[in-house]
Ligand SMILES: Nc1ncnc2c1ncn2[C@@H]1O[C@H](COP(=O)(O)OP(=O)(O)OP(=O)(O)O)[C@@H](O)[C@H]1O
């Protein structure tokens with residue numbers, strides 16, 4: 001009951017905020033806020049694996065790409081398909097789904113793939129897992145480039161209907177956060193944290209580490225897939241380069257800087273990244289020093305790893321805020 | 335003359351205080367034993383002396399360790415070897431993937447008279463000479479312990495620290511090891527040995543300290559210590 | 571049509587790729603062996619090395635001087651990076667160093683992008699490496715032979731270094747057991763410095779060979795070779811020199827032959843194929859072909 005009230009309240013406040021933004025924000029700012037929401041879905045869902053279990057995956061963008069291409073193919077106007085995808089396999093010629101369903105199917109396909117590759121890959125540890133998931137990402141990238149009948153290779157797919165808006169994005173972000181929060185705050189979640197803090201202790205407690213890793217990995221992949229679908233229907237144009245190592249790196253930077261062990265840290269990272277990007281991009285352009293933004297971000301990542309390895313938010317935001325409020329009251333009283 | 339002087343030493347692993355203010359001396363030319371049961375803090379004490387305590391997450395939190403009258407608590411571990419302290423660690427920790435000879439090369443990393451040292455340890459443990467090209471990981475337990483001691487002697491130490499050299503070895507092998515230890519001592523090397531094997535320690539050392547849960551509870555010449563009732567009860 | 575010359579071409583091609591992957595993989599293995607760091611940034615050292623060479627040339631130096639200088643500068647850079655980025659993390663979780671090395675990779679790539687512009691640069695090959703030998707249909711470039719021979723020589727030199735010199739043996743000892751090596755009076759930081767210097771120097775040399783083979787470099791040049799070497803090292807069993815060399819060969823071979831012998835529409839899959847090999851090998855042998863289960867928990 002307590003949960004339900006809090007969730008409802010948060011949702012209401014969120015909706016009011018969105019309404020405000022929707023009616024006042026200009027086109028460009030709107031776009032930024034939308035992009036930020038998609039990044040936040042990606043970081044929160046990546047945090048589910050990388051933060052809450054000790055699985056460090058570099059393959060998240062691969063799942064995003066799967067979702068993006070799947071959803072785009074499913075919503076692509078039927079009448080335009082023969083000329084746009086002349087070699088499309090028979091079954092895809094007539095496969096159409098409305099946008100919300102297409103997003104979900106994209107997410108499900110990503111989750112299914114995560115389930116299949118998770119079986120072998122999640123048995124690897126530490127470095128090896130990171131390398132193998134990077135490998136997955138590269139395989140996806142390579143397939144996107146080469147499965148021309150479906151993906152149009154390097155040309156990419158353009159003319160994807162622009163269905164995504166701020167409401168869809170933040171609805172999904174809310175859902176991602178809610179699901180992640182329920183998982184983390186559940187008995188299972190505590191098990192996952194136990195795994196993260198001490199794999200061996202968790203094993204001796206009789207926790208099936210593999211199962212929880214797999215659950216986290218699959219759910220994380222689902223939301224990454226959905227984020228891909230949202231992204232495709234926002235930008236309306238996707239090609240393999242959009243899902244390359246650069247994006248992988250950016251998501252990791254957001255997650256680590258924000259704090260990969262908390263949900264608030266994950267989305268805070270996405271917010272900071274978007275804001276900082278807007279501040280730095282003009283500097284880069286006016287000075288002509290292309291690469292400056294990445295240079296600063298990478299230096300930031302290294303600095304965070306050295307000085308604040310758990311990121312900016314080591315505790316959930318509500319906990320931090322509550323502490324501030326309490327401290328404020330106490331200082332008033334004294 | 336006192337070679338090693340440990341005063342009021344405290345060592346912690348995070349919140350756990352493993353050594354709680356122990357003091358003892360090792361006189362030059364002697365063999366001194368540190369006795370105590372499992373978890374008493376013997377290994378921790380030796381790590382503090384060799385300086386490797388920081389590598390296993392521990393820290394000296396109080397007291398002092400002086401070697402030849404010089405305070406060494408702040409000296410990094412690899413420099414203590416050059417000063418003349420050599421630790422043969424618990425569990426031997428030989429370089430498993432290297433040959434016997436290569437292990438000895440690494441042992442002699444800091445010395446100039448490598449040839450002489452090699453000659454010396456080969457004489458002490460002729461079996462090592464026979465096995466010099468064998469991969470160390472494939473030696474028997476006793477041979478590995480000999481290699482560990484030989485490797486520790488390569489740096490020509492003034493003080494040799496031995497952590498349970500007899501652990502898990504057959505009595506015959508233990509005899510060989512202790513004969514070698516006596517020989518090393520006769521050649522002028524001071525030895526501080528940690529043992530649970532009380533009998534060997536008694537017959538081979540000049541002085542004994544008994545340590546329990548991080549504190550010294552008894553000390554003296556071997557016969558003296560053995561006659562104490564509490565020690566009998568403790569060591570069994 | 572698959573002719574004998576064509577097969578020979580593929581053979582040479584796979585050996586050339588092997589050389590470069592193996593050289594990088596060896597560097598990664600050396601660093602991994604001692605630090606347990608999969609140095610993602612190692613590929614960037616190849617790219618930076620190639621740029622250093624171009625820089626020295628443009629300062630008016632001749633190739634024979636520029637190459638050793640670029641290798642030396644590469645070594646200095648490698649040691650500097652270790653000092654600022656990795657040393658503060660020693661003793662921490664292994665993964666933090668891996669993440670940091672991702673950061674270092676991006677840092678280097680973009681630093682070069684800013685200093686030298688994102689545009690590809692022509693890589694000027696010295697005169698004596700420019701020739702081509704022809705035997706009927708079959709032709710082979712001097713730089714290809716040079717690359718293969720140099721790799722073999724370098725590999726022999728490294729084997730000698732690691733088995734016959736005191737420092738080389740000490741490095742292997744440190745990789746085997748860091749704590750024990752400290753007990754022998756070895757300064758672990760110094761050994762790590764040497765490892766970075768050596769690995770970076772070899773990477774810079776690989777940069778020269780890579781630039782020479784393909785005729786140009788740009789700031790992203792290091793990425794794929796770095797990732798491939800990383801795979802080669804893991805496939806071979808990271809930390810093992812022989813493993814790295816073998817892993818490099820498996821990868822070079824698979825890549826060239828899959829492109830050369832498969833129908834053309836699959837040729838774009840070559841990068842994907844490397845990763846498939848990686849994943850399959852990791853599943854069969856989680857520590858690589860020559861790796862041993864030495865992982866710390
Ligand atoms: N690396 C470590 N981290 C945390 N605690 C440790 C560590 N090493 C030892 N301890 C603890 O410190 C205490 C003393 O351990 P120490 O190894 O010094 O005992 P010991 O006398 O050598 O025992 P044994 O005869 O079993 O070797 C023990 O309670 C042990 O659990």
Ligand SMILES: [Mg+2]
Nearest residue numbers: 376377378424
């Ligand atoms: Mg002990």
